[in-house]
Structure formats: structure tokens, C-alpha cells
Amino acid sequence: MHEIALAHAVWRQVAAEMEKHSDRRLTQVRVVVGELSGADPESLEFALGLLVAESEWPHAAVHVRKEPVVLVCRTCGREYPMQEMRLRCPACGGADVEPVRGTQLRLESLEVE
């Protein structure tokens, strides 16, 4: 819904990183969007593409990957993937669960040359 603002936040972090590598050229940006992060990967990739096109590295590739949710049950310790928004533990039925993956929006890596 607000992926243009998110894309600007991603880009600020890319630009800050590239300042440390000012002699290099950015060729690829990889971003990970957790399934429960609230962001839409396709819209974010589109918005980031617009920022890249206007940057000093207009040919850099943008890859936004959706990350599935993985949970841990605090009751029985089981680690399991989320199935269709069922987050409850499939082993013991417990609802006291913690997502260990799939909630974040993060800048995974850059490729430079």
C-alpha cells in the first residue's frame, strides 16, 4: 500500500552503502519482503525500479523476493512453515507462537563491479 515510501527508505540505505564503495558501480539490489511484513513485493519492486532508473546506476537490476513465514511454538518448541494464514502450532495446537522468519523487510545484498 505504501511501497513508494518503503522504496525510498530502501534506496536511502542503498545510497548510504554505496558511499562506502564510491569507486564501484551498482549492478544489482536484492530485497527480501516477509509475507507478514505488510508490504507487497511486486509494488515494491516496481517502485524501486523507478528510483533506480533515475539514479546514477540506471541499469542496476532490482530483485525483490518474498520470504515465507516460519514459526516456532513456545509450548512444544516445534519449528514449522505457515500454511494459509494458519499460524497455530500443527503439533500441539498451541497459539503461543513466534514468527522467526517472514515478518521483516530487509536489504539482503548489493552487487557491485
Added chain:
Amino acid sequence: MAERIRLEKKIVTENDRLAAALAERFDEAGLLVVNLMSSPGAGKTSLLEQTARRLADDLRMAAVGGDLATDRDARRIIDAGMPCRQINTGRGCHLNGRQVAEAIEVYDLADLDILFIENVGNLVCPASFDLGEHRRVVVSSTPEGDDKPVKYPVAFRSADCVVLNKMDLVEATGFSPASFSGFVRDLGLDVPLLELSCKTGQGLGAWLDWLRTQREAVRCRAAPSPE
């Protein structure tokens, strides 16, 4: 020569920075801050009206509320006995940290026990915008249907308490409280689910108790340890 730079850095938005500053202010002032989220018409304002009427003698409370237009909600809350500042967001579908920071300027936070932030009626965007609050409450209501939790998982997942309002309409709407609570548990939510009716007053006691308990928890954490 191509080189991969691994970063694995969480994206920090401008709102995240503003929310962190707000959280610090709220902690320093030692009050409880509650962010209320729901779809339009679920009963956030009604819940604050009832809270004002029943708790104003015990606790010092104030509110800020977001709506696209009008100050109708703020006037209702003020009429019920709680100071309230309206934020008109125009086309904005959620409140952000900057709007809240500006709206609370009229309050002396140290003189308050609880500040309520009534978000814009929307179960999508507000969930992604932290406002520095201590607790998030998602309000749902029986006419909306019992599958709201699984349709809006991000909002419900972020809740510290789920309020189910308009229990007086259960029969008329064919709503299944068991099915709703099943969907909440399916989301892996181990939080209180409070069934109530702002119209009849049914179940409001548990809501007020929950608020008092949260207020106490935040106050104890904020209180300086004895010398």
C-alpha cells in the same frame, strides 16, 4: 569484477525513526499509550466514549483521533468527558508518527495516565505504521463477519488485545463468536479476546480491567527504582 556485498539490514523508514522518538517520550512521561485500530464503524469511538464515562474518575485520560474529515469523533469523545484532539488526514489512510507528535503538543504527557490514539478506520495500512505506542488494540464487530482476523492477518497479528464489539447483534447478524475466536487462535495469537457491547455495556468491565492492568504494568516499568 562483480562482487556481492551481503547486508541483511532491516529497512528503517522515516516513520520508524519518528515512532522510536515518540516511544522514548511516552516512556519518560510514564503514561500508557494505546493505539486503537479497526475497520470503519467497528466502534473505536464508542469504546472511548464508554471508557471516558466509566474511568474518568479513576484515571487521567486523553485521546487523539484520525479521520479523513470532520471532528465528529473528537466531539463525541469530549462530550463523554475525555479531552480529544482530532487529526484530519485528508486522503491519508493511516496516522503517522509526525501527525501524532504534532497532535500531542497540546497535552502535558506527565499529567496523563493513558493516551489513546484512535487510528483511521482501516485494517490494512495502520498496521504498518508504528506510533510509539505500548499496546495495540484491534477492534472488530459482529456485523463485519467472523472471518476478519484471517482476512487482515497483519493487523490482527500486531494486536496485544482483540476487542469484539456489538455482541448485542450476534443473533441478528448470524455471527459465530466461536468461529471468530478460532480464527484469532489460528493466527497464533495468545492475547485477550474481549467480547463486549458498547451499546448495552455488556463485557465492558473486562476491558476496563485490562486497561488498568496495562497502565499498572507500564507505570511499574517507568517508576524509578527506590534508592
